[in-house]
Amino acid sequence: MFRPAFNAVRPAVSRGVLRTPVRREAARAFSTSLRHQAGGGELYPVTQPPHWPSEASRNNATGTDAEVLDRFKIREICEGWGCYRDAAEWENYRSMFWDDAYIATSWKQGSIDEFIKASRDGFSRGKEFMYIMHRIIGQTVDVQGNRAVAKMKVTITCRFTFNNIEVDNEADCRFFFMLEKREGRWGICFYTLLFDKDKMIPVHPGRTFDIPEKEVMKYPSHGPERDILYKKCKDWLEGKVVKPNLTGTDVIDKW
DSSP states (O other): OOOOOOOOOOOOOOTTTOOSHHHHHHHHHHHHHHHHHHHTOOSSOOOOOSOOOTTSEETTTSSOHHHHHHHHHHHHHHHHHHHHHTTTOHHHHHTTEEEEEEEEOSSOEEEHHHHHHHHHHHHHTGGGSOEEEEEEEEEEEEEETTEEEEEEEEEEEEEEEETTEEEEEEEEEEEEEEEEEETTEEEEEEEEEEEEEEEEEESSTTOOOOOOHHHHTTSOOOOOOHHHHHHHHHHHHTTOOOOOOOOSSOOGGGO
């Protein structure tokens, strides 16, 4: 059974530094990369995750044809995140999730219905809200019994105006979907993501912009909770209770 429990760690915000929502989001978009550079750490660390669900069925090298069909069904469900949400097809989007589904993103955490309401409210604000789209690159699916984890490679693109310059912020991400099969049908129980890297690009190539590093440093990002998240994926597949929370750290025994 999925039990929502949330204890988010949000970035600290000083409204006196960046006075408009767009300026605050622009700074936040660069915060992770600049903090790595300033701290002298590796900008793009790629190491093997410490937890692997060895009993799960994955890719076409293992499992039966029926399991392959399940994986394709799961993949089709998860691809609706970009295809439905970007087009404001809210009924189709809602059909992907169970009623007790929980969403944890960088800007909103809550039940699926709370997340859809916040998304619809944002869309209704037009240019005041970032124009967000998703490029779905590919995904893998692990299935173990009546539970599954889908990991999707996605680029989130956000278009907004910064200092009168139209800008695209592009973030390469990993989406994590935890699903459960109930009464013969798959549905999403929990969704969250990891941000790997990002960049900001002027839409008109002849224009430039500057984001002072001192401003950006006032917006600390979440810790890269990769190890915790991979442990949650393994626990989920093994039938354990998983808390859909953001911890702000990557220490497994603290979540």
